[in-house]
Amino acid sequence: MSDNINEINIDKDKNLSSSDSKKKILENNQEKKILKDQLEKEKDKFLRLFAEFENYKKRIKKEKFDIFEVIHEQIIIELIPILDDFDRGLKELKKSKDKIILKGISLIQEKLIKILKQKGLKKIEVKKGDEFNTDFHEAITQIPAIKDNLKGKIIDIVEDGYLLKEKVIRHAKVITGK
Template identity: 65%
Template sequence: MNINQKNIDSQDEKNPVDLSEMENSCQEEHSLKEVEIFKEKLEKEKDKFLRLFAEFENYKKRIQKERFDLFRSAHKQIIIDLIPILDDFERGLKELKKSKDEALIQGVSLIQEKLIKILKEKGLNKIKIKKGDDFNTDFHEAITQIPATTENLKGKIMEIIESGYILQERVIRHAKVITGK
């Protein structure tokens, strides 16, 4: 043994170092690092889950909206397709009134009223116009113009050719009219 080795050994005897404490402190540091790593991983997975959940909720809302829009569009198209039938009822009733068959007129009128009632429940309303009303491009479509018999009939509706309809506050068919010029 040399002199330096003796000094080290003598110091160890004076200040003995506890190896088990060093090992415990290293293990604690290692455990703390592992806990931090697991916490980070947990936060990442939690964030990933929350994003995925939010994305799924947005998907459900989008699909529900698309389904609603599809039904609304089909509903609207069916009502639009039924409007010519309403026109046919009006024309048919005018012709039936000429024949003066009251039973037939009442039967057709009853069917027409039921159809109108159902369509009103679905949001369809007839545009209310009469001869002499002001021409309004928001609701009317001028088919032609005829000379007005008086000055106050210029720009007014002279004749109603076809009724117009509004479906839930939107014009789906403009009333076709003849205006005075």
């Protein structure tokens, strides 16, 4: 009989330990699930932060490029009056008939124009008699047209206009007929 009691106690212990181990297994599984969820959240947070940082780097790079473009444009805009001065100076030098000085100044002007062309600067082609176009021309005044076919057309060019990479940076100043 005592053997039976011992067996019952052992069976009870087995049942207890089996239920405890099931409980522990369930607890461990729940802890694993919680840890996996936390890991996924942290991984997601990390990936979002990494993507945000990559976007930040791209944005900064673009802003830096844009700043250099604006500075480049400003420098070229500031050089345009020098081209005008060259034109006026050459007109006056042609009156003096000093060929050596005229040639030297012309070479310097050509060199400056060549450099600016390489940087994307182009002169707006304007001729007397062309149609007035507000995209490229600025009418500084209107005068009565001598002929009817000159109404709304360019009669004289006061100052050249320029494009920088297809963007108008200075409109050609013209006189139009009315």
